[in-house]
Amino acid sequence: MNRPANQTPAAKSPGPGHLFCDAGRHRPQCGPVFQPRFPVIIRSYAPSDEAQVIALWRTSGLVYPQNDPTKDIARKLKVDPEWFLVGEEDGRVVGTVMVGYEGHRGWVNYLAVEPTQRRSGRGRALMAAAEDILRAEGCPKINLQVRTGNADALAFYQHLGFQTDDVISLGKRLETD
Numbered sequence: 362m363n364r365p366a367n368q369t370p371a372a373k374s375p376g377p378g379h380l381f382c383d384a385g386r387h388r389p390q391c392g393p394v395f396q397p398r399f400p401v402i403i404r405s406y407a408p409s410d411e412a413q414v415i416a417l418w419r420t421s422g423l424v425y426p427q428n429d430p431t432k433d434i435a436r437k438l439k440v441d442p443e444w445f446l447v448g449e450e451d452g453r454v455v456g457t458v459m460v461g462y463e464g465h466r467g468w469v470n471y472l473a474v475e476p477t478q479r480r481s482g483r484g485r486a487l488m489a490a491a492e493d494i495l496r497a498e499g500c501p502k503i504n505l506q507v508r509t510g511n512a513d514a515l516a517f518y519q520h521l522g523f524q525t526d527d528v529i530s531l532g533k534r535l536e537t538d
C-alpha cells in the first residue's frame with residue numbers, strides 16, 4: 362500500500378503499551394487512564410501472540426474449515442500488519458480485531474473477545490480503536506460481514522451504529538487453504 366514517505370506503519374499504530382481502555386468512557390484513551398475498569402492494552406499483534414489468538418478465534422467460533430487461521434495471520438502480516446490489533450490484559454490476549462482499508466472502504470475482520478470477558482466493553486473498545494485508525498486514514502465508511510445466524514454479533518454491531526446494507530455479499534476463492 363502506498364504511503365507518504367514520512368508516514369511509517371508504526372505511526373499509524375496505537376502502539377504497544379500506550380492505549381488503555383476504560384469501559385466507563387467507551388472510548389480508547391491515549392495515555393494511561395487511571396483506575397480503569399479493565400486495563401486493556403490495545404496494541405499491534407506480535408508473533409508470540411499466535412497461539413493465543415488462534416485459540417481465541419476457535420473458542421469464538423471464527424475458525425471455519427475453509428479458512429486456515431495461521432495462513433490468515435500470515436497474509437495480514439504482509440498488508441498493514443500494524444492494523445492487526447490485540448487486546449492484552451494481565452499479559453494475556455483477550456481480544457482481537459483485524460483492520461483493513463483499500464482506499465474506498467475500511468474493513469473489520471476477526472473481531473473477538475474472550476467469552477468470559479464479554480459484555481463489559483472490550484468489544485466496543487476494540488471497535489473504537491479500529492475506527493480511530495480508519496478515521497485517521499480518511500476512510501469514509503466501514504464495511505464488515507457477519508455470518509448468517511450470528512445474531513449476537515449482529516446485535517452488537519447494530520448497537521454500535523452499524524446498519525444492514527442493501528447488498529448481497531459475493532466471494533470468489535483465489536486460493537484454497
Ligand SMILES: CC(C)(COP(=O)(O)OP(=O)(O)OC[C@H]1O[C@@H](n2cnc3c(N)ncnc32)[C@H](O)[C@@H]1OP(=O)(O)O)[C@@H](O)C(=O)NCCC(=O)NCCS
Nearest residue numbers: 421472473474479480481482483484485513514516517520
Ligand atoms: C461480538 C463481540 C466481539 C462483542 O464483544 P463484547 O466485549 O461482548 O461487547 P461489548 O461488551 O463491548 O458490547 C458493546 C455494546 O454492545 C452490546 N452488546 C454486546 N453483545 C450484545 C448482544 N449479543 N446483544 C445485544 N447487545 C449486545 C453491549 O450491551 C454493549 O452495550 P453498551 O456499550 O451500551 O453497554 C463478542 O460477543 C464476541 O467475541 N463474539 C464472538 C465472535 C464474533 O462473533 N465476532 C464477530 C464476527 S462478525
